[in-house]
Amino acid sequence: MTQPGTPDAGKAEALVFRVEGMDCASCAGTITTALGHLPGVSDINVSVTRERMALSLDAARTPVGAIEKAVRSLGFVPTLLDGKSDAAPPAATPHRHDHEHEHGLACAHDRAHGAPVASIKTETPWWRSVKSRHAAIGVVLVALSFAAEFFWPQSSRYVFSAATLVLVAPIAKRAFAAARLGAPFTIQMLMSIASIGALIIGAVEEAAVVVLLFLIGEVLEGLAAARARSGIKALGSLIPRTAMVEDGGNLHEVSTDQLAIGQTVVCRPGDRIPADGVVLAGISSVDESPMTGESVPVAKQEGSAVFAGSINHDASLRIRVERAPSDNTIARIIALVEDAQEARAPTERFIDRFSRLYMPAIVAFSALVAIVPPLAGFGTWDEWIYRGLALLLIGCPCALVISVPAAIASGLSAGARHGVLIKGGAVIETLAEAKTVAFDKTGTLTMGRPRVTDVVAADGDEARLIAIAAAIERESSHPLAAAIVDHANEAAASFIAGEDIRAIAGRGMEGRVDGREAFIGAPRFAAEAGGVSDDLAEAAAAFESKGKTVAVVVLDGAAIGLVAMRDEPRPDAGAGIAALRELGVDSVMLTGDNARTGNAIAARLGMQARAELLPQNKVEEIRRLAANGKVVMVGDGINDAPALAAASIGVAIGSGTDVAMETADAALMGSRITDVAGMIALSRATMRNIHQNVAIALGLKAVFLITTVTGLSGLWIAVLADTGATVLVTMNAMRLLAFRPGR
Numbered sequence: 001m002t003q004p005g006t007p008d009a010g011k012a013e014a015l016v017f018r019v020e021g022m023d024c025a026s027c028a029g030t031i032t033t034a035l036g037h038l039p040g041v042s043d044i045n046v047s048v049t050r051e052r053m054a055l056s057l058d059a060a061r062t063p064v065g066a067i068e069k070a071v072r073s074l075g076f077v078p079t080l081l082d083g084k085s086d087a088a089p090p091a092a093t094p095h096r097h098d099h100e101h102e103h104g105l106a107c108a109h110d111r112a113h114g115a116p117v118a119s120i121k122t123e124t125p126w127w128r129s130v131k132s133r134h135a136a137i138g139v140v141l142v143a144l145s146f147a148a149e150f151f152w153p154q155s156s157r158y159v160f161s162a163a164t165l166v167l168v169a170p171i172a173k174r175a176f177a178a179a180r181l182g183a184p185f186t187i188q189m190l191m192s193i194a195s196i197g198a199l200i201i202g203a204v205e206e207a208a209v210v211v212l213l214f215l216i217g218e219v220l221e222g223l224a225a226a227r228a229r230s231g232i233k234a235l236g237s238l239i240p241r242t243a244m245v246e247d248g249g250n251l252h253e254v255s256t257d258q259l260a261i262g263q264t265v266v267c268r269p270g271d272r273i274p275a276d277g278v279v280l281a282g283i284s285s286v287d288e289s290p291m292t293g294e295s296v297p298v299a300k301q302e303g304s305a306v307f308a309g310s311i312n313h314d315a316s317l318r319i320r321v322e323r324a325p326s327d328n329t330i331a332r333i334i335a336l337v338e339d340a341q342e343a344r345a346p347t348e349r350f351i352d353r354f355s356r357l358y359m360p361a362i363v364a365f366s367a368l369v370a371i372v373p374p375l376a377g378f379g380t381w382d383e384w385i386y387r388g389l390a391l392l393l394i395g396c397p398c399a400l401v402i403s404v405p406a407a408i409a410s411g412l413s414a415g416a417r418h419g420v421l422i423k424g425g426a427v428i429e430t431l432a433e434a435k436t437v438a439f440d441k442t443g444t445l446t447m448g449r450p451r452v453t454d455v456v457a458a459d460g461d462e463a464r465l466i467a468i469a470a471a472i473e474r475e476s477s478h479p480l481a482a483a484i485v486d487h488a489n490e491a492a493a494s495f496i497a498g499e500d501i502r503a504i505a506g507r508g509m510e511g512r513v514d515g516r517e518a519f520i521g522a523p524r525f526a527a528e529a530g531g532v533s534d535d536l537a538e539a540a541a542a543f544e545s546k547g548k549t550v551a552v553v554v555l556d557g558a559a560i561g562l563v564a565m566r567d568e569p570r571p572d573a574g575a576g577i578a579a580l581r582e583l584g585v586d587s588v589m590l591t592g593d594n595a596r597t598g599n600a601i602a603a604r605l606g607m608q609a610r611a612e613l614l615p616q617n618k619v620e621e622i623r624r625l626a627a628n629g630k631v632v633m634v635g636d637g638i639n640d641a642p643a644l645a646a647a648s649i650g651v652a653i654g655s656g657t658d659v660a661m662e663t664a665d666a667a668l669m670g671s672r673i674t675d676v677a678g679m680i681a682l683s684r685a686t687m688r689n690i691h692q693n694v695a696i697a698l699g700l701k702a703v704f705l706i707t708t709v710t711g712l713s714g715l716w717i718a719v720l721a722d723t724g725a726t727v728l729v730t731m732n733a734m735r736l737l738a739f740r741p742g743r
């Protein structure tokens with residue numbers, strides 16, 4: 001084969017393949033080991049749940065075609081995903097967010113030697129797959145063999161032997177392909193040795209049935225794996241396939257994939273919105289539960305942002321498309337969850353290491369069982385070889401290997417469907433152990449929309465006080481500033497211009513008004529900036545003990561008045577804290593606000609408060625809390641980013657899509673405090689599920705190890721135990737899909 005003369009030959013390139021047919025989780029291990037022996041191949045990462053294989057390849061040393069050939073020889077169907085043209089066919093997977101783009105795919109090589117490019121097939125229905133056909137042939141051949149036994153008992157052993165050989169041949173072929181590529185320990189190898197060995201010792205019926213059961217088991221495993229995969233794909237199916245685009249007054253239907261930014265689409269009541277965009281006309285209510293998990297419809301009118309996948313309830317909406325299909329919120333959520341499934345949990349890494357040793361250990365043990373007892377004079381050779389062969393079949397670690405990723409994939413999907421995005425297994429493990437949750441106050445526990453409730457001017461001129469305050473606050477992005485400016489506008493306060501205005505982070509604002517030095521900020525800082533009269537200080541304290549935040553206005557070193565503001569707690573904040581307490585998790589409020597206000601609000605919510613914290617103090621506080629165990633920090637990501645980063649797990653919370661979901665370890669799309677407890681409960685449920693799965697997998701192996709050695713069970717049971725455990729573990733993991741966090 002000629003090497004394509006690409007300029008970057010000799011350098012490694014990242015490639016991503018779709019690989020079909022990986023149901024047994026140890027398949028991933030086989031592929032990794034086998035390809036790892038090829039020159040120029042590195043960084044192999046195989047995901048059974050996503051049917052993906054990523055690797056970096058130096059095409060000068062091994063051509064892409066050789067990779068595909070190797071994977072095919074192992075019994076799987078690889079398809080190179082083209083990163084440049086969108087490989088997904090619109091009908092089958094219209095909204096696949098192919099973030100494979102980010103891996104920088106090459107497509108020059110494969111065109112050169114004719115490998116399939118841009119041809120992701122639709123998923124083969126299971127009854128048409130190679131495995132199902134293989135199993136069907138198996139049923140027919142084994143049935144014929146039993147018929148032959150009935151009619152011609154003398155020749156039946158040859159019929160059974162022939163059937164076994166026909167059925168085991170493709171399995172053995174895969175086994176030898178893997179062995180040649182450096183992966184001798186595969187379930188196919190164990191299966192081939194066991195069935196051919198059984199033929200040799202004369203257990204012909206069993207040999208045939210064992211191969212048949214193995215083939216049926218593979219079909220079942222494939223079915224279970226496909227169901228497990230469908231969890232997150234379901235999110236993608238929320239986007240309609242077509243959209244009505246308005247074009248010069250005419251409406252015509254186009255594929256959602258083809259939508260471009262700036263186009264106008266019309267969404268009728270009852271339909272799902274096809275793209276992220278802005279409402280141009282129409283008043284309706286929209287169910288955004290696919291993004292936020294919140295099924296109470298949200299009112300939309302001209303100027304409102306809407307998201308692809310949400311359901312338009314009442315009336316037609318004209319929407320301007322603001323995001324490309326591959327970039328919309330739901331696509332980003334899907335991509336995040338898919339990436340999260342790749343992030344391996346520590347438990348998973350441990351099990352992977354364990355299972356790499358497990359299979360060779362069982363093979364060695366089987367050999368001992370087959371040889372030692374008869375040598376020592378216990379029983380016959382046939383009897384012990386039979387037990388040794390049956391033991392080989394116990395050596396498949398499939399169920400164990402799939403136990404962690406299956407549970408994590410289900411847990412992540414269950415969360416994502418309710419607006420709880422968790423970025424991987426490691427995050428789940430840590431969340432499950434959380435001891436303390438620290439909450440930012442403003443915008444997290446509270447709505448983040450303070451309103452001015454009281455204005456006190458030392459000289460009685462409240463309008464002027466508000467005008468001065470607004471003159472400075474106009475330049476601030478702080479929510480308190482917005483409240484004061486809003487209030488000034490509502491009260492139609494006269495406009496005063498400020499100069500030289502600057503923010504003093506965590507304290508307030510400074511500047512010049514009417515040629516005088518002005519400061520606005522918390523009373524304790526106002527006291528530093530100048531005199532605060534006893535009357536004003538007393539008034540401030542009274543407001544603060546009611547949970548209000550006070551800003552004092554200082555002019556030329558003397559306080560001239562104050563503005564009190566109230567920021568309402570989120571409606572479910574109290575319930576959210578109570579739910580955490582029920583889980584045995586402590587809640588702490590971290591706030592830059594003063595202690596009286598913080599304590600007043602915290603007391604109402606039933607939690608502790610740490611107040612008057614500058615941003616760096618919040619980080620120190622997180623470190624202090626971490627001495628008692630894992631700390632989760634929940635914040636809106638606006639001025640608490642360092643604290644979010646310092647916590648064991650940083651959780652971003654926000655309404656719908658303003659969430660800083662890409663940066664945090666987890667994101668709550670629905671702005672519900674109750675989701676924090678829901679997320680921890682989901683993580684604990686996922687960990688419980690993992691432990692159950694490991695127990696099922698190891699327990700069944702242990703039981704059948706004993707019954708096999710003692711001769712209580714034979715070949716059939718050993719195969720049933722293997723595939724049965726895999727199916728059981730997958731099914732158990734899928735129970736998590738029904739978990740509803742926070743409800």
Ligand SMILES: Nc1ncnc2c1ncn2[C@@H]1O[C@H](COP(=O)(O)OP(=O)(O)OP(=O)(O)O)[C@@H](O)[C@H]1O
Nearest residue numbers: 441442476478481506507508521522551591592593
């Ligand atoms: N622009 C401003 N106007 C008035 N007061 C301010 C301003 N900026 C900060 N402050 C004062 O400084 C305090 C701390 O501000 P900071 O921004 O650190 O906390 P916050 O965002 O209000 O509260 P939290 O820490 O709960 O999010 C505020 O409570 C307020 O009293």
Ligand SMILES: [Zn+2]
Nearest residue numbers: 024187396398
């Ligand atoms: Zn298996």
